[in-house]
Amino acid sequence: MQLMELIKLLIRNVKLVSTVYNPGTFPNPVKVEIAFAGRSNVGKSTLLNVLFNKKIAKVSSTPGKTRSINFYLVNNEYYFVDLPGYGYAKVSKSEKKRWAALIEYYFKSRKISMCFLLMDMRHEPQPNDLQMVEWIKTNSIPFTVVLTKADKVKRNERRKHIEIFEKVLMRYGEYRLILFSSVTKEGLDSLLESISEALDLG
Ligand SMILES: Nc1nc2c(ncn2[C@@H]2O[C@H](COP(=O)(O)OP(=O)(O)OP(=O)(O)O)[C@@H](O)[C@H]2O)c(=O)[nH]1
Ligand SMILES: [Mg+2]
DSSP, X not given: OHHHHHHHHHOOOEEEEEEXXXXXXXXXXXXXXXEEEXXXXXXXXXXHHHHHTSOOSOOOSSSOOOOSEEEEEETTTEEEEXXXXXXXXXXXXXXXXXXXXXXXXXXXXXXXXXXXXXXXXXXXXXHHHHHHHHHXXXXXXXXXXXXXXXXXXXXXXXXXXXXXXXXXXXXXXXXXXXXXXXXXXXXXXXXXXXXXXXXXXX
C-alpha cells in the first residue's frame, strides 16, 4: 500500500525516550518537535500508533489514559510528543491543576514546529479546546486542527460538522483543518503531508 510505504520512509524508527510528569524535566530539544494535543479520548495515542505503525502509545476506551507528556524520538532526529488529554470530568481537581500547569509550561518553554490539535468531529469545539488554541496562539505555535473519528460521521453530514468548527475557529487566523479516521485511515495522506512540512521535508 502506497501510504504505508510513505510512512515507513518518513518514520523509520521510534522510541519512547521520556515520560514527563513535572515541569522543568523536559528532555533536551532535538531538531524538530511536533506536539499532539486534544481532549481526553479524542484519539491522540491511536493516531500516533498509526503513524508509528505499532502499538507503542497506550490506548484506552476509558478517558484519561495518557497522564504524562510522552516524548517519542523518531529517526533519532525528531520528537513527536503525546500530550495528556484534558477535559476528563472524573479527574480530580488537583490532577487537573497539575495538568494545566504542565501543558502551559510545555507550550511556553519548548520550540514547537507544529501542534496538531485533535478534536472529535462529532462534537463542537469545547471551551477547553479553545483555551488550548489560546495557549498555542499566545506562544506563536503553528497549529493544525485534526477532526478525529471521521468514520463516525456520515458523508452527507460532514459539511455541517466542518462548518461548526470553522465558524468557531475562524477568529484564530491561519490554520489547516484535516479530517481523520484511525479506523479507515481517511485523511492520513493529508496528515503525512503536514508532518513532512513540519519536519521540513515537504
Ligand atoms: N471510531 C473511531 N474510534 C477511534 C478513533 N481514534 C481513536 N478511537 C478510539 O477512541 C478511544 C480513545 O483513543 P485514545 O487514542 O486512547 O485517545 P487519547 O486522545 O490518547 O486519550 P487520553 O490518553 O485519555 O488523552 C479508543 O477506544 C480508540 O480506539 C477513530 O478514528 N475512529
Ligand atoms: Mg492517550
